[in-house]
Amino acid sequence: MKKLLRILAILGSILLIGLYFITLILAILGKDFFPMFMAALFASMALPILLWIYSFIYKLTKKDSQQN
Numbered sequence: 001m002k003k004l005l006r007i008l009a010i011l012g013s014i015l016l017i018g019l020y021f022i023t024l025i026l027a028i029l030g031k032d033f034f035p036m037f038m039a040a041l042f043a044s045m046a047l048p049i050l051l052w053i054y055s056f057i058y059k060l061t062k063k064d065s066q067q068n
Contacts (some may be wrong), residue, residue: 023041
């Protein structure tokens with residue numbers, strides 16, 4: 001299980017770095033790519049928040065199931 005979590009963490013890090021890089025490239029390209037820039041900017045902010053929420057809820061449900 002730890003190996004799977006480590007692989008998922010590495011993949012998540014690569015995804016975030018890729019999103020940051022794409023956001024930077026789209027910002028440099030100019031206003032023709034503004035909708036894609038906004039989507040990449042939103043995703044680079046929303047993805048870490050959603051991942052944190054999912055892991056928090058998972059820990060809460062796992063803790064509850066272990067107590068029963």
